[in-house]
Amino acid sequence: MSKPPEAPDVGELTPPNRTLMGPGPSDVDPRVLRAMSTPLVGHLDPSFIEIMNEVQELLRYTFRTDNTWTIPVSGTGSAAMEAAIGNVVEPGDTMLVPTNGYFGGRMADMAQRAGGDVVEVDAPWGEPLDTADVATAFEEDDIDVFGFVHAETSTGVLQPAVPELTSIAHEHDALVIADTVTSIGGVELKVDEWGIDVAYAGPQKCLSCPPGASPLTLNDQAMEKVLTREEDARSWYLDLSLLEGYWGEERAYHHTAPITNVYAIREALRLVAEEGIEERWARHRRVAGALKAGFVAMGLEMNAPDEYWLPSLNAVRVPDGVDDGAVIDYLLEKYDLEIASGLGDLEGEIWRIGCMGASATPKNVSLVVSALADALQQQGFDADAGAAIDAVAEHL
Amino acid sequence: MSKPPEAPDVGELTPPNRTLMGPGPSDVDPRVLRAMSTPLVGHLDPSFIEIMNEVQELLRYTFRTDNTWTIPVSGTGSAAMEAAIGNVVEPGDTMLVPTNGYFGGRMADMAQRAGGDVVEVDAPWGEPLDTADVATAFEEDDIDVFGFVHAETSTGVLQPAVPELTSIAHEHDALVIADTVTSIGGVELKVDEWGIDVAYAGPQKCLSCPPGASPLTLNDQAMEKVLTREEDARSWYLDLSLLEGYWGEERAYHHTAPITNVYAIREALRLVAEEGIEERWARHRRVAGALKAGFVAMGLEMNAPDEYWLPSLNAVRVPDGVDDGAVIDYLLEKYDLEIASGLGDLEGEIWRIGCMGASATPKNVSLVVSALADALQQQGFDADAGAAIDAVAEHL
Numbered sequence: 001m002s003k004p005p006e007a008p009d010v011g012e013l014t015p016p017n018r019t020l021m022g023p024g025p026s027d028v029d030p031r032v033l034r035a036m037s038t039p040l041v042g043h044l045d046p047s048f049i050e051i052m053n054e055v056q057e058l059l060r061y062t063f064r065t066d067n068t069w070t071i072p073v074s075g076t077g078s079a080a081m082e083a084a085i086g087n088v089v090e091p092g093d094t095m096l097v098p099t100n101g102y103f104g105g106r107m108a109d110m111a112q113r114a115g116g117d118v119v120e121v122d123a124p125w126g127e128p129l130d131t132a133d134v135a136t137a138f139e140e141d142d143i144d145v146f147g148f149v150h151a152e153t154s155t156g157v158l159q160p161a162v163p164e165l166t167s168i169a170h171e172h173d174a175l176v177i178a179d180t181v182t183s184i185g186g187v188e189l190k191v192d193e194w195g196i197d198v199a200y201a202g203p204q205k206c207l208s209c210p211p212g213a214s215p216l217t218l219n220d221q222a223m224e225k226v227l228t229r230e231e232d233a234r235s236w237y238l239d240l241s242l243l244e245g246y247w248g249e250e251r252a253y254h255h256t257a258p259i260t261n262v263y264a265i266r267e268a269l270r271l272v273a274e275e276g277i278e279e280r281w282a283r284h285r286r287v288a289g290a291l292k293a294g295f296v297a298m299g300l301e302m303n304a305p306d307e308y309w310l311p312s313l314n315a316v317r318v319p320d321g322v323d324d325g326a327v328i329d330y331l332l333e334k335y336d337l338e339i340a341s342g343l344g345d346l347e348g349e350i351w352r353i354g355c356m357g358a359s360a361t362p363k364n365v366s367l368v369v370s371a372l373a374d375a376l377q378q379q380g381f382d383a384d385a386g387a388a389i390d391a392v393a394e395h396l
Numbered sequence: 397m398s399k400p401p402e403a404p405d406v407g408e409l410t411p412p413n414r415t416l417m418g419p420g421p422s423d424v425d426p427r428v429l430r431a432m433s434t435p436l437v438g439h440l441d442p443s444f445i446e447i448m449n450e451v452q453e454l455l456r457y458t459f460r461t462d463n464t465w466t467i468p469v470s471g472t473g474s475a476a477m478e479a480a481i482g483n484v485v486e487p488g489d490t491m492l493v494p495t496n497g498y499f500g501g502r503m504a505d506m507a508q509r510a511g512g513d514v515v516e517v518d519a520p521w522g523e524p525l526d527t528a529d530v531a532t533a534f535e536e537d538d539i540d541v542f543g544f545v546h547a548e549t550s551t552g553v554l555q556p557a558v559p560e561l562t563s564i565a566h567e568h569d570a571l572v573i574a575d576t577v578t579s580i581g582g583v584e585l586k587v588d589e590w591g592i593d594v595a596y597a598g599p600q601k602c603l604s605c606p607p608g609a610s611p612l613t614l615n616d617q618a619m620e621k622v623l624t625r626e627e628d629a630r631s632w633y634l635d636l637s638l639l640e641g642y643w644g645e646e647r648a649y650h651h652t653a654p655i656t657n658v659y660a661i662r663e664a665l666r667l668v669a670e671e672g673i674e675e676r677w678a679r680h681r682r683v684a685g686a687l688k689a690g691f692v693a694m695g696l697e698m699n700a701p702d703e704y705w706l707p708s709l710n711a712v713r714v715p716d717g718v719d720d721g722a723v724i725d726y727l728l729e730k731y732d733l734e735i736a737s738g739l740g741d742l743e744g745e746i747w748r749i750g751c752m753g754a755s756a757t758p759k760n761v762s763l764v765v766s767a768l769a770d771a772l773q774q775q776g777f778d779a780d781a782g783a784a785i786d787a788v789a790e791h792l
Contacts, residue, residue: 007669008453036432041411057404075471078651082633212608212654234630237478255474258608273403
């Protein structure tokens with residue numbers, strides 16, 4: 001027998017104690033962390049079946065939907081995204097996707113891998129889709145599925161007038177898939193009332209739940225399309241017609257659910273229910289409003305105009321002469337505070353500063369504003385810290 | 397504004413305190429549970445990059461490989477399985493899969509969804525593949541990828557002579573994908589020495605880690621095939637050429653890693669390293685050997701002959717006249733003890749009793765043997781509890 005290799009000498013887990021004000025994950029409530037240390041039951045245990053039912057009920061409440069087909073997908077937000085697109089888009093289908101941010105591009109990639117064709121509706125990064133442009137796109141092409149991003153994490157833009165968009169799609173018999181990753185639990189989102197057929201989300205944003213089980217909901221029309229596909233979905237793991245056996249009536253084995261992540265999202269969603277979904281939206285507006293007021297008061301400019309402002313993800317323009325990366329590093333090293341840089345077209349032009357879930361608190365806003373003012377002063381930008389702190393206090 | 401629906405009234409998380417001796421998940425060490433309650437850092441935090449490196453190093457140790465391409469996939473074991481098959485199998489490729497258990501069938505399904513053709517090498521459920529049959533299959537068809545199951549969770553059979561199987565495949569220029577879900581960390585597994593090109597695993601079996609981040613390793617030849625594909629892999633989420641950007645040199649954003657699950661697998665793998673991989677294999681043989689001796693002494697029959705016995709998953713034949721489901725329910729209700737029924741061809745014929753990781757302990761063996769004897773006596777089967785307990789004690 002050969003000699004075993006030396007076992008790696010890896011020490012105790014001692015990550016730094018960050019305050020998470022980037023684009024997600026956000027800070028996690030201690031109750032959710034504690035739920036994750038709960039010993040496991042089996043994924044087919046009768047007690048777990050009950051837990052699954054509770055999670056589905058809580059997800060419906062949070063999505064504002066009555067959809068039967070409301071589940072946590074066993075993976076991070078991108079898994080829920082691909083479960084939506086990869087099941088609803090069939091080979092030969094045409095999907096309309098937006099170009100105004102990073103995640104529209106990802107939608108296109110996933111639709112093409114599913115065998116679909118893609119057409120685009122354009123808008124600049126940092127602006128929402130124009131309803132008229134969407135209507136024109138539907139006139140010009142025979143579109144089966146329309147995807148849009150409700151809250152663009154890459155640009156900090158909230159898409160307004162969602163019911164108008166879904167109406168256009170439905171007039172053309174298309175299904176609507178909404179990316180609600182950064183809106184769920186943080187800004188107003190009404191899946192049923194707004195006519196959204198399919199919505200997916202991430203747990204690690206405004207739900208403040210560690211990533212690993214990700215919200216997805218489909219209405220009956222969307223699920224009927226999924227269940228009557230001619231060809232199997234291209235991923236077995238994310239095939240909703242198979243997951244139907246586990247999350248539906250039968251509760252038969254498909255794959256081993258990520259039990260601990262289901263515990264976690266259950267507790268995170270209980271916190272949503274306890275707070276009340278509308279009160280939670282109001283808290284995000286109030287707390288992020290104070291954050292925005294602080295930025296403006298210290299002399300910074302928001303990337304999005306107020307009418308498209310996304311409370312959960314604040315895109316702040318990097319002032320001329322300031323090194324965006326140096327500010328990020330300074331905040332991380334000096335204050336254990338995470339914020340993020342821009343992506344894609346906005347790389348180097350903005351910072352992305354989240355205000356999500358358990359991170360959306362007065363104390364975090366106070367820290368971000370004062371720490372950022374310090375960082376900017378280090379870079380030679382004359383940030384007015386006093387005015388910023390006054391503005392924050394006034395808005396809270 | 398419409399009135400919000402009533403928030404669901406879901407109580408505190410209070411699952412029963414099970415002892416997990418089914419096919420997985422297994423009991424989780426308290427150190428791993430505690431790691432899961434650690435506050436999160438961001439998935440691009442410099443400290444998380446270091447944690448990723450440590451997990452990769454620990455996974456290499458556990459797989460007994462030097463493969464650079466050794467990562468935890470962001471999902472449960474089936475996600476790692478589809479990451480392996482969906483990337484290595486290209487449209488038009490032919491994959492050889494076994495028919496001797498549930499998971500060979502899943503391999504076939506995934507290969508077909510990837511655009512591959514499937515040919516089968518037959519063996520009855522409950523028996524391993526015959527090397528000669530594999531050689532014949534390679535003579536008869538032009539096979540690009542050969543998949544086999546090292547430890548069949550559905551039948552409790554350990555595939556012997558792995559180096560012979562991989563040699564046959566390599567003589568025909570095929571790549572070998574091994575399902576090591578129920579072998580990793582529990583029974584001898586030597587990825588490099590045995591010539592396995594790709595191996596995937598589950599964390600919730602002999603590693604005793606909650607499911608959610610799942611081991612995968614590919615050698616350079618396999619990764620070269622993945623990186624030179626003509627067509628993109630059909631899943632964006634599981635595309636290893638994209639994941640290369642996150643887990644490789646660049647550490648660029650692909651998707652948000654399931655941070656807490658990475659913390660968990662790090663701690664679970666630290667426990668493997670502390671115990672020593674060969675000592676851990678020996679513990680499973682010793683403790684499961686006692687379990688098997690107890691079953692035989694009480695008058696039960698193992699489904700697999702000793703030479704194919706899989707210590708981590710013991711398939712025990714249901715005696716004539718005994719209701720397998722009633723026994724399972726009795727153990728769960730009276731003893732908070734989980735064991736499982738047979739699957740597929742062996743449904744109703746066997747129980748599947750795991751002995752994995754933190755569940756592979758003398759106290760659990762003692763519980764299983766005495767509780768099962770009780771359950772069998774309830775069913776009118778004259779189980780010799782005294783002899784079983786003596787046999788267990790003798791083997792521990």
